[in-house]
Amino acid sequence: MDWLSLLIFSPILGMLLLATVHRKNESLIKAIAVSATALSMVIAVLVFVLFHQGISHAVSYQWINFGHDNIVFLLNYELGVQGFSVLLLLLTSVLTLLAAFVATFQIKKNLKPFFLWLLIMEVGMLGVFSSENLVLFFLFFEMTLVPMFFLIGRWGDRERERTAYRFLIYNGLGSAVLLLAISALFARTGTTNIALLQEIMANEVQGSAAISETFRNGILWAMLIAFGIKMPIVPLHTWMVRVHVHAPPVLVIIHAGVLLKIGAYGIITFGAGIFPEQFAQISTFIAILGVINILYGALLALGQTELKHVLAYSSVSHMGIVLLGVAALNQPGYHGAIFQTLSHGVIAALLFLIVGIVHSRTQSTQLKDLTGLAKAMPIASGCWLVAGMATLGLPGTSGFISELLAFLGLFETEPILAGVGMVGLILTTVYVMRIILSMTHGKHTLKPPTELRDLTHSEMAPVFVLVLLIIAIGVWPSLLTSTLNLTVQTISIGIGG
């Protein structure tokens, strides 16, 4: 059975149901949205379980044939998963469910279009991680662009429209570069199937006319730029900070939790996966970029006076660790990069979930307004502490494992850069402690504590799920490694590490 197609297109059922409901009937809309995303999550879990039982999920149907006579450009509808992508599918479906759930009480107006866009975006995100073919990947990749534009532009804060355009232009340019790379690969090799491309690149004699060394490097650079915008890599990050700050917090759960991860996924699976030799040649450069990301993000996070800015730069900083892990070119490095991708997805989701909750109470996210919350909101503050500790990589949380592995890998190959990168971790501790201490301790200045309600029951559910996930991955990492081993081996064999 074609479980992956079922998974990808399962949100469409919810969309069809939503389309028939009147927009004033809010409780029904909420129920449909949450159950639609829950359905996708159930299927994702099923896909995960079946994957562990050894079912490959690979499907392929003939789709389009460009060209004529003797020129064949065959494009198939090909889906499949490996260890990394199956985990990302799981992450996507869980975070979308949580976001949909949180949106039911955080989004106040125009609920119907909000959930419609959210469900379209889920189709895109699930499709991205299941595509076995670059054109299909691109198709789903762009499918996240349009909903994001509207979700930011309609439900964001005062700066929402400018932010939406900024998002559109940056990501549009990234997509354009990616499409150029994909078209060029397609035109030169006649296929966009990822496995086939890996094979062609591995077997093709170096320097042959059709696929020269320059061509490979060109494509790899194009992919680095495209995914570098998405990830983001400094200096291509400005759009992402704006989105973190001006988009509604419930959307940032998805944005920081899943969408940024597409960049990391692309660099790991396509960049390093298809062009291992070329990637190995520029690994030092990638490591330098990673270090810059870590330090730049952490330094700027230190100086911010507004909470969402701190978290946005913290995201920049943490995505640098992914780059470090990949640049290490060895198994621990890859494990670290992939772990960091997944774990940061969960941590960022938790952080923005709580930011959204706090914002709904205080109507402000300025650090000077947010003091002394521990007294009024003890449970929220406790969970905030967990999220903060995971951010700075305390042992026992998921953040620790990923940072440990990534640096372990990099110390083997680039000890100096790894040493410089470690400075970033110290800075991380400083800025995380700064926001946690100032928010939980001190005197409350904004409102009397009686007006600051602690977590409601419906808010507790998503928060606790994420806290549990962070701790579970932290104390029991083999939960993930058992799924990942094969993927990591495949990549590192290609790269010779």
Add this chain to the structure above:
Amino acid sequence: MDIGTLLSYPWEIMMPEFIILIAATGLSLTDLFLPSRVNRRIFGWISAAAVLAALISLLTQAGSEPAQILHNTYRLDSFSISFKALLLFGTLLVLLISTSYLARSDVEEQGEWYYLFLAALLGAMMMASSADLITLFVGLELLAIASYILTGIRKKSAESNEAAMKYAINGGIATAVTLFGFSYLYGLSGSTNLGDISREISALSADHGHALTVAAFIITFVGLSFKLATVPFHMWAPDIYQGSPLPVMAFLSVVSKTAGFIILFRVMLSIFPTVQGFQPDESLYQSVMIFVSIAAGLTMIIGNILALRQNNIKRLFAYSSIAHAGYLLVPFVAFSQMMFESTWFYLLAYVFMNLGALAVLHIIISENQSAHISGFAGLYQRSPVLTVCMTIFLLSLAGIPGTAGFMGKLHIFIGALFADPSRYVLVSVMLVTTVVSYIYYFSIMLHMYMRPPKRYTKITWPIGATLTIALCVAGTLLLGIFPGAALQFLQEYFWFNDMFTLN
């Protein structure tokens, strides 16, 4: 030539043209004798039926052996059949929009309206099926003159008159330039037959034909660029689109543009690929493509950048149509084996998405009596279905995956990068300008979804425009998700190389 020889020609290959000709003549005579109080609305449906009949008879010809009559002044090959199908289909949709437009407009000559469209279509079809400079030019003029009148058909509107005047003057200049280019071709070869011209020019040795041949190419290209609305003859489009009635604008931006590409392909590809170029191993066609690629790049850049500043939605679509003409020049420049497929597919996608968007535009403009972009404000609250349709057309025009526009662009990219040499620069320009185009296409969506409406009255759906929108939504989505059907049709029934045989 006696009557026996005349009858011995296989006239049945001209069936589609005859249907249009008979319909146009019949309607004009009926219009003449019919009392003026009789409503001419039925004319619209008759002409639409005639176009549909011509389209069907054309499709039965698909896959037939290439044939020619009258010494190659009329020929039927894969190129002509496939591109005539676009002309007929585009006109059919324009006629459908016309029926709704005329019901609410101040145009008095409703009979004339329809047979002028048919005459223009006939000219375009002759251009698709001719391999002789004289008939090509006659077809071009038939199309042009009918369009001039159509542009100015709202006699009492100053805007419409101004547009017609500008169009006639600009068109006259462009025609003169084209004819000047043709005269070089004739002077170099002593023939008006494209096959003979190609043979004669190829036979000229490099030292005394070159400069003149290049001049012939460039002058002819400049002249023809008027119909395409590409640099250097693009400036007319915004003014004339703005001033002319909306269905005429639709006709100019889709059918007339397609006809421009048809004559460009026919003349340039019949003559220049066999002529020796500047370098020993390339044809003259490839040598002069640098000029065309600069023109294409500038067209994309100018069209998309200027579209950003438009508040008038008709002008915005005029610049957008300039930009799309630029995209369509890319396969022409790349000259790969896939150029015909790329162009045909993109034009088909363009017919669907642009005519669909213009049909929506017609509804909006006639609701608001103004073409300002704010007419779209709050459309989502007023009519969610219309908004979703428009969103699909806009996404397709912007080239977002899942729509016909994306598949068309992907096809062009693959062709251009597959070509030797790969056109990386041109493809990059196309990609970047496409991203620029996101800004103005999305700004329309922003109005539709996020601005409050001025009033909450329900939108009425006139039948002709509704039919067009439904067909176009289906086409845009089908070509975007299952383009295989259209591509397979091309692969099975058409062999574009037969354009170069049978001379």
